[in-house]
Amino acid sequence: MPKPRTALNCTLCGKPTAGDTGALCGTCTTGGVRTLWSLAVWAPQLATTVTRRDRINHPDTSGPAGHRPDEQPLPVNLHAANLHAAVRRLLNNWTARLHTHRPHTLAPRHRPACDTAQTWCAHPSCRTLYLDPATAAPTLAEQALELAGASRWWRHEPDAADLLHTTRRLLDHIRDAVDIPPAMVTLGRCDYTYDDHGDRCNAELRAPKGHPFTTCPLCGAVYDVERRRTQLLDRIEGHILPAPVVVGIITAWMGIDIPLSTLRTWKDRDQLESYGIDRETRANRYRIGDVRRCVLRDLNDAAKQAATERNTGQNDQDHGPEVDKVLAA
Structure with missing residues (x-):
């Protein structure tokens, strides 16, 4: 049996154990x-x-389609x-x-x-x-x-x-x-056309979260994930849906987490138009394209403000010696 401990410091981090005889704080x-x-x-x-x-x-899926390893x-x-x-x-x-x-x-x-x-x-x-x-x-x-x-x-x-x-x-x-599948992003259906008759691949496109490109599992066409997301948002920007659904779409396809309170703030400031109340959810209904433009506007404003602050800080550092000379005089 281990002997009782008399030291008063944690054996894991070394900090005091509040005056008791515990080995851990x-x-x-x-x-x-x-x-x-x-x-x-x-x-x-x-x-x-x-x-x-x-x-x-x-x-x-490491080899060609239909390939099966020889060793089970x-x-x-x-x-x-x-x-x-x-x-x-x-x-x-x-x-x-x-x-x-x-x-x-x-x-x-x-x-x-x-x-x-x-x-x-x-x-x-x-x-x-x-x-x-x-x-x-x-x-x-x-x-x-x-x-x-x-x-x-x-x-x-x-x-x-x-x-x-x-x-x-x-x-x-x-x-x-533990083999946990990576988080995937759905990118609609593949629109690659095989021949002049207009036959499309129509396979489901998915990409691991954070990957810039993805490949169609059926025809092998390569897609830019960000460009594909933009195309999908362009297709549905005219849809009017309840606020929680719009927020979910923006979060999933733009990678930006927007609280519902932000939509209400834009509405109160007349920056976002509401299209009535949804009967089932009792939430305001918004056009996807309008919310998307508000998000992009705020992102651009934040980027401009950050650039201005960086430039201001750089100018202060450049004029620092001159200011010191003036103050010394």
């Missing part, structure tokens, strides 16, 4: 709880990655399996120590009182339910939540810093191992 303890919560969120996705249920049925992938992701085993060893060790410290309680089974779907939530009151541990083996998520709820105990353990350091390192590896 309050800030590091709170961060450790959040790290364990994050581990509980990522653990089920790691289990999915271990069995390759995330991508074993996905086609291989293993039904188990060995790297993810090793990570899963490392997380299990860590959590088993610490939960066993916790049960030794609290032998009068049963192993917690974190099932929320507010949800009948047998899932967990982040409510502290829902993490206090205790069920018979013999009904089923605890999952990684349940073990992580159990430790998160026992922070008053493990923050006094001399090796608490090792727990948080190892958990954070494993969490970083889990995030790298």
